[in-house]
Amino acid sequence: MQEVEISPRLAGPNARLIGKPGGLLELTTPALVLDLDAFERNIRAYQHQVNLHGLQARPHAKSHKCGEIARHQIAAGAVGVCTASLHEAEAMVGHGINNILITSPVIGSGKLDRLLQLLDCGVSVAVVVDDHEHAASMAAAARRSGHVLDVLIDVDLGMGRTGVSNIESALQLVNVVCDAEGVSYRGIQAYSGRVQHIEEFAERDHIYTGQLRFLSELIAALDKRGLKPATVTGGGTGTLALDCREGILTEHQAGSYIFMDVEYGAVTLRVNDGDAAFATSLFLHSTVISKNVPGRVTIDAGLKSFATDGPLPRVRAGAPVGTTYSFFGDEHGCLTFPTPTDCLPLGSIVAFVTPHCDPTINLHDYLHVVRNNTIVDIWRIAGRGVL
């Protein structure tokens, strides 16, 4: 097992703990902790799964926003990464990642300028379009700058968020892209967001399979006109088993499989003939800071440390079995014990499974990377922030 290089770069207030025996207990909290063994196993399991079914892996970096993680994914066999925003793409390029798909339309002259500057770095950055005027103006800008921009047509599978939702519009848009100088038609993107978190497999299967029928029809219509997409990219952790079974996508965009949060812990994935394909690797460590009320304590992790859009954080270690978490303001959480006589001393470290990993990661600057109870590195969440 290859050890990650311990780098002396700026790594926040816990930098001195890298390699220190017992350093994990001295961690300044609230702090995100990555179990490197579980994380590496998840990356291998994902790559194995997509390889088995002839898919290419293009994991979504919006989940981690971290150059080191993208490098791990590519080292395992991924062709590149996705990002949700231009800012994330810039952060990835800054960390040496040279093959990126931005999965949301890049709109506005300021962003277009920055996108073209990224291409000046000699990296491969593809974008999606769902509007023919936008496609035409992108083509014009790329042409002026002397670049040819790789473009995928964004297809809406029913969420109504971005993408074209009927075959006629898709054909029209592909034609605009094929006819315009400055852009190159590379394929289609079809991502279905909401189905990913449907907990019951059969229900997810039913809804998603219906959505994929439209995608198959669209691909057939394109094929008939000599416009068969070279790449069909999409999918997430929740639909991985289905994407492998259906064989419509050529490239897979899962993100959360590396971390496995509370939300995905409740989803029956059926990857690899079982549910144990991926294990939780991401945790938040917090400290008990007040204990004056019987039956509960206050910790230093509140709604600035955990995402609040999904389920509650779940206690993993450091507190009695049955202890529950509730939000207690911006900087505080409340731990309620199963019996009123339970307590924890001030300074106790309590570890949590994170509620919804993507927006939780976005709150933090650092991932504290742990193997065998030792902090072996600290990775910067370089792509957080949303500009």
Added chain:
Amino acid sequence: MQEVEISPRLAGPNARLIGKPGGLLELTTPALVLDLDAFERNIRAYQHQVNLHGLQARPHAKSHKCGEIARHQIAAGAVGVCTASLHEAEAMVGHGINNILITSPVIGSGKLDRLLQLLDCGVSVAVVVDDHEHAASMAAAARRSGHVLDVLIDVDLGMGRTGVSNIESALQLVNVVCDAEGVSYRGIQAYSGRVQHIEEFAERDHIYTGQLRFLSELIAALDKRGLKPATVTGGGTGTLALDCREGILTEHQAGSYIFMDVEYGAVTLRVNDGDAAFATSLFLHSTVISKNVPGRVTIDAGLKSFATDGPLPRVRAGAPVGTTYSFFGDEHGCLTFPTPTDCLPLGSIVAFVTPHCDPTINLHDYLHVVRNNTIVDIWRIAGRGVL
């Protein structure tokens, strides 16, 4: 009106827009925008109010986490600022703020070391305690480092989050602090969190006045023993009028008054004999990125741009009256128009009042400071992140 200095420092992807006519329309979004006129009026109105009632202002920097804002508050007459965390305190000291109260117990050896290093910088940093063993260990650490740490006793007004909740415990804790070398008894802190957002004034008045009775009794008990607190610090934007009327606090800790989010927009403040004492100064600008579904558009601001713990963001400008926002995933929002035939072109900028300002600020790296529709500066939210 004094113009803020335009600094050439690293200010994110929008730095080139500082001073540029029309630059506000070119802003790379999602981006926080601060209306400097409204912000300055809020700061003056707050200082005027506390001056009028003989209180000192110590605004809470957990709302803004921004050195430039702290400097504005101090220039207007504040004695210093509060921070919720050590990390925020470090960021404030890094921006030249030299009088800080950390309003939550600082627990753990790693944090204590960092706290004492802050004192090495020659700044005044006071802390709160609510546990006598913690007070004793802090005193010992301060003594070893050759410092005397200013300490306030944290008093619980009924929330049960931090603080001592009865007179006996408070007296005991004050005695521990007074007897120990290495710490100096500076007074008490009594903050009531949940009452701040009770929308109806009479209800807030009723609950808070009851809580303040306990505080008065505690102060009388301390006074009787020759331990009268020199400082009684607490209060927030929601209780400002009550804190001024009751005259129990000596120092006031409001935070959100500078911004006035959707949450506080619904709270009847009764400051200054009216409700117009503070105006909304903080906005989020977002861009329309998809428009393929009739009656609605998709924008680039989702649950990584807006806090999700409170009310929804409210459209302020750039969309038809009656347009509503809903979350549409991590990076996207959905704008639903009042009539299905309404639309907005791709690239349109829509401005929002932020839902809950503190955790919204915490998501972003920059405040784009605007006067007369021109970006006059970009301030870094240096204290964001939670370590």
